[in-house]
Amino acid sequence: xxxxxxxxxxxxxxxxxxxxxxxxxxxxxxxxxxxxxxxxxxxxxxxxxxxxxxxxxxxxxxxxxxxxxxxxxxxxxxxxxxxxxxxxxxxxxxxxxxxxxxxxxxxxxxxxxxxxxxxxxxxxxxxxxxxxxxxxxxxxxxxxxxxxxxxxxxxxxxxxxxxxxxxxxxxxxxxxxxxxxxxxxxxxxxxxxxxxxxxxxxxxxxxxxxxxxxxxxxxxxxxx
Amino acid sequence: xxxxxxxxxxxxxxxxxxxxxxxxxxxxxxxxxxxxxxxxxxxxxxxxxxxxxxxxxxxxxxxxxxxxxxxxxxxxxxxxxxxxxxxxxxxxxxxxxxxxxxxxxxxxxxxxxxxxxxxxxxxxxxxxxxxxxxxxxxxxxxxxxxxxxxxxxxxxxxxxxxxxxxxxxxxxxxxxxxxxxxxxxxxxxxxxxxxxxxxxxxxxxxxxxxxxxxxxxxxxxxxxxxxxxxxxxxxxxxxxxx
Amino acid sequence: xxxxxxxxxxxxxxxxxxxxxxxxxxxxxxxxxxxxxxxxxxxxxxxxxxxxxxxxxxxxxxxxxxxxxxxxxxxxxxxxxxxxxxxxxxxxxxxxxxxxxxxxxxxxxxxx
Numbered sequence: 001x002x003x004x005x006x007x008x009x010x011x012x013x014x015x016x017x018x019x020x021x022x023x024x025x026x027x028x029x030x031x032x033x034x035x036x037x038x039x040x041x042x043x044x045x046x047x048x049x050x051x052x053x054x055x056x057x058x059x060x061x062x063x064x065x066x067x068x069x070x071x072x073x074x075x076x077x078x079x080x081x082x083x084x085x086x087x088x089x090x091x092x093x094x095x096x097x098x099x100x101x102x103x104x105x106x107x108x109x110x111x112x113x114x115x116x117x118x119x120x121x122x123x124x125x126x127x128x129x130x131x132x133x134x135x136x137x138x139x140x141x142x143x144x145x146x147x148x149x150x151x152x153x154x155x156x157x158x159x160x161x162x163x164x165x166x167x168x169x170x171x172x173x174x175x176x177x178x179x180x181x182x183x184x185x186x187x188x189x190x191x192x193x194x195x196x197x198x199x200x201x202x203x204x205x206x207x208x209x210x211x212x213x214x215x216x217x218x219x220x221x222x223x224x
Numbered sequence: 225x226x227x228x229x230x231x232x233x234x235x236x237x238x239x240x241x242x243x244x245x246x247x248x249x250x251x252x253x254x255x256x257x258x259x260x261x262x263x264x265x266x267x268x269x270x271x272x273x274x275x276x277x278x279x280x281x282x283x284x285x286x287x288x289x290x291x292x293x294x295x296x297x298x299x300x301x302x303x304x305x306x307x308x309x310x311x312x313x314x315x316x317x318x319x320x321x322x323x324x325x326x327x328x329x330x331x332x333x334x335x336x337x338x339x340x341x342x343x344x345x346x347x348x349x350x351x352x353x354x355x356x357x358x359x360x361x362x363x364x365x366x367x368x369x370x371x372x373x374x375x376x377x378x379x380x381x382x383x384x385x386x387x388x389x390x391x392x393x394x395x396x397x398x399x400x401x402x403x404x405x406x407x408x409x410x411x412x413x414x415x416x417x418x419x420x421x422x423x424x425x426x427x428x429x430x431x432x433x434x435x436x437x438x439x440x441x442x443x444x445x446x447x448x449x450x451x452x453x454x455x456x457x458x459x460x461x462x463x464x465x466x
Numbered sequence: 467x468x469x470x471x472x473x474x475x476x477x478x479x480x481x482x483x484x485x486x487x488x489x490x491x492x493x494x495x496x497x498x499x500x501x502x503x504x505x506x507x508x509x510x511x512x513x514x515x516x517x518x519x520x521x522x523x524x525x526x527x528x529x530x531x532x533x534x535x536x537x538x539x540x541x542x543x544x545x546x547x548x549x550x551x552x553x554x555x556x557x558x559x560x561x562x563x564x565x566x567x568x569x570x571x572x573x574x575x576x577x578x
Contacts, residue, residue, distance in 0.1 A: 009248075009527045009539070011520050012298045016305035023308040026315045033329070033393045034322040037315050050389070053361040053397025054449060081450030093318050099398075106450035234510075252490060252513060252539050259491040259534070260509075283508025291514035295521055 037094040044088035044097035045075050052102050054082045060175045067123030067186050074100075076129055076182050078175060081106040083131045085116050085182070085219075101219035103130065110134035110211035113200040115144075120223040124187045128165075128198060128215070132172065132179045137202035137210050140167040142183055144198035144215075227257060227275060230285050237289030241296050249292060257282065328425030329393045335386040335426035339366065344419060344430060345373035345382055352460035358453050360446055363389050363396050365404065367444070370460055372435065380432040381442060381459055388426040395424045403448040406433050406457070409441065435459075475507065475515045477558055480543065480551040483525065489538035490516065516541060524550045 010018065030037040038044050042059075049057060057077035065072040071090035078084065086100035101114040113130030128142050142165045150158035165183055172181045198215040231250055238246050257278050264274040282288070334340075343351070351371035358365045369384040383406055387396050401418070420429035433442060439459065446453040482493050494509050519525045524547035532538040543551070 007528060009520075009529070011523065012296070012301045012305070013521065013523065016301045016308070019305045019308040019312070023312045023315075026312045030315045030319050030322075034319050034325050035393065035395070036322045036325075037318045047395070050362060050395050051397060053363065053400060055361055055451075093321065104449055106448075248539075249513070249517070253510065255536070255538060256491050256494075256509065256513075258536075262534070281508070282510035285510070288508075288510040288514065291511060292517060295514050295518035298521060 036096075038096075039094065041073050041075075041088045041090075041095045044095040045077065045086055048086040048088070048097040048099050049077070049084070051097075051099050052084065052086075054084050054102060055079065057082055057084055058175065060180050061173050061182060063127075063182065063184060065118075065123075065125055065184075067188075068118055068120035068125055072120070074127065074184075076173070076180060078131065078178065078180060080176075083112060083114075083129070083180065085114065085127055085129045087118070089120075098221050099219070100221075101129075101217055103217055105131055105133075108133070109213070110137065111200060111202050111213045113213050113215050114217035114219075115198055115215050116219045116221070118221045120221075122188065126185045126187070127182060128200065129182045130180070130200065130213075132181065132202065134202065134210060136204040138169045138205050139203045139207075140181060141165070141201045141203065142167065142198065143201070145196050146187075147196060225276075225279055227254075227279065230279050230282070233285035234289040234292070237286065237293045238296075240293060240299070242302070245296065253282070253288075325393070325424075328395070328423050331423050331425030332388045332392045332394070335366065335388045335428075336392075339368040339384075339386045339426075339428070341369070341384045341386075341421075341428050341430055343369075343371060343373075343382060343384070345371060345375050345380075348373040349379075350460040354457075356455055356457060358444065358446065358455040360387065360400055360404075360453065361397055361449070361451065362391075362394070363387050363400065365400070365444075365446070365455075367455070367457060370457060372459055375432055378434050379437075380434050381439075383431045383433065383442070383444075383457060384428070385431070386422075386426050386428045396422075396427050400427075400446075400448075401429060404444060404446050406431055406442050406444045408433070408436060408439055409443050409456075411436075474558070475512070476519065477551070477554040478505070479512070479515055479519065480524065480547055480554065483541060483543040483547070484551065487540045487542045489532060489540050491538075492532075493541075519547065523547075 027037065027039070031043065035047060038047075049055065054077075057079040060076040060078050063074040063076075065074055065087075069089045072087065073089070074085065074087040076083075076085055081104065083103040083105050084100065086098065088095050088097045098118070101116045103112045103114045105112045111130060111132055111134065113128065115129070116127045118125050128144075132140070144163060146161050146163055147157055148159040150156045163185075165185070167181055167183055172179050174180070200213050200215065201209055202211040204210045231253065234253065235246055235250060238249060241249070260278045260281065261274055264277065265271065269277070349372045351369065351373075353369055354367055356367040365385060365387045367383055367385040371382040371384075373380065373382065375382070387400055389396050401420075406416070416431065416433055418429055418431040420427060422428050441456055441458045444455045444457055478497060479493065482488060482496055488496065490512060494512060497505055516525065520527055520541070524544060526542045526544050527539055528542070529537050530540050
């Protein structure tokens with residue numbers, strides 16, 4: 001029978017299991033209480049959901065944007081009432097999130113749209129995204145003004161261009177019976193760049209305009 | 225061969241062991257020799273001869289070392305353990321860097337237990353502590369004080385409320401105020417204003433709604449992302465307009 | 467004899483620890499005593515066996531004061547070790563039984 005047994009000397013296996021247990025406990029603690037040290041990007045997205053109050057959403061698509069940062073991921077999320085463009089990137093504090101742009105789609109409309117402009121590192125990315133609720137729409141045209149500010153005087157406009165993109169139905173995504181779109185444009189302009197006055201127009205198969213929405217919801221994220 | 229020489233020969237094969245494990249082996253073999261020596265010295269052997277005999281009885285040091293090294297072949301375990309230690313250290317550093325978030329948790333807990341906000345009424349007619357809660361997505365909106373009084377020459381009701389996440393270490397959704405409206409039942413308030421303070425843990429807001437004479441209650445409505453909530457706020461008893 | 471002893475050393479060590487926890491030198495002494503000095507293995511080769519059993523989880527080790535007054539590394543048979551002992555014992559008994567059967571068979575093959 002065991003008497004007063006002293007401390008057992010651990011074997012390699014036991015020592016490793018103990019270390020793994022401690023690491024797992026520390027991970028749980030730091031994730032739930034300090035809200036950092038996230039190992040997976042989706043955890044950061046869930047945090048973004050909390051921050052914007054959207055509730056649980058599902059991933060519609062992912063976009064890797066190395067132009068901004070080597071690990072940058074942009075997620076298009078959605079549920080019945082919300083369409084949400086959000087993102088995350090890996091830092092020394094784990095995966096960190098940016099809230100992005102949220103669309104409240106609980107009201108009836110043919111088209112919901114929003115945009116998100118991100119400046120990080122050397123790159124600038126503009127996303128236009130949304131949900132198409134009108135089944136008649138088969139083609140989208142996105143129009144907007146891109147302004148480039150001069151390098152010397154950051155409030156002076158150097159160049160303005162009107163741009164147009166067309167998105168056919170094949171390029172759209174479908175989830176739970178709802179159709180979503182995401183357009184991305186990249187700029188490497190040295191000087192400051194912003195997207196303004198954007199609107200999205202929906203056309204049916206006869207090329208007739210069915211709906212036009214001016215983009216009201218936008219987010220602008222900048223890492224200086 | 226000396227005892228030291230014997231040990232060195234054995235340890236030569238144990239390069240794949242950690243320093244701690246090697247020392248463990250050395251100590252154990254040392255102790256064994258010690259025990260045997262004691263017995264032999266008691267029997268009357270001379271120390272030098274005894275040591276020689278002991279080492280001979282132990283066996284071939286190279287063979288012992290080789291066999292011993294084979295037992296510690298779990299390389300994978302070692303590195304897995306080291307990776308776990310590294311992860312733990314990194315997490316601790318991250319926690320230290322993010323320690324500010326604990327203040328948010330404090331705010332969140334305080335809002336649940338003892339919400340406070342200074343009244344900004346110029347003159348208070350009546351006031352009452354309440355605890356009315358309304359769910360707002362993953363957060364809770366709690367009205368903790370209702371007062372009636374005067375502010376900027378108008379007779380208003382001051383609704384003091386705070387919003388916090390259901391999880392004490394969670395974040396309140398930002399921008400909720402845009403979607404919360406307080407009105408008299410069946411009407412829109414003619415005048416409204418508000419002020420507030422807060423952190424990610426808890427946000428405090430005081431809203432002022434102008435009152436019609438005889439108003440007994442107000443209705444707070446929240447609508448966002450397909451969620452509709454409604455809360456009735458009774459006005460405190462006592463005191464009428466001067 | 468030496469080769470066989472090493473092969474069966476695991477079985478011998480495990481069975482030694484059934485009764486009580488022991489340290490290395492104690493095991494050598496006990497082994498010699500029980501087998502009437504039939505097993506004459508090189509003492510140092512016991513330790514790789516012990517460490518192997520320890521790493522596999524069949525025995526646990528701890529340090530404790532020995533009767534001599536000094537501290538020694540004691541070994542204890544674990545549950546897992548008891549199972550391993552059972553298995554090795556069964557294997558040995560099968561082997562020994564087979565040898566006995568063959569020998570008996572040889573003795574019986576005498577003209578009736």
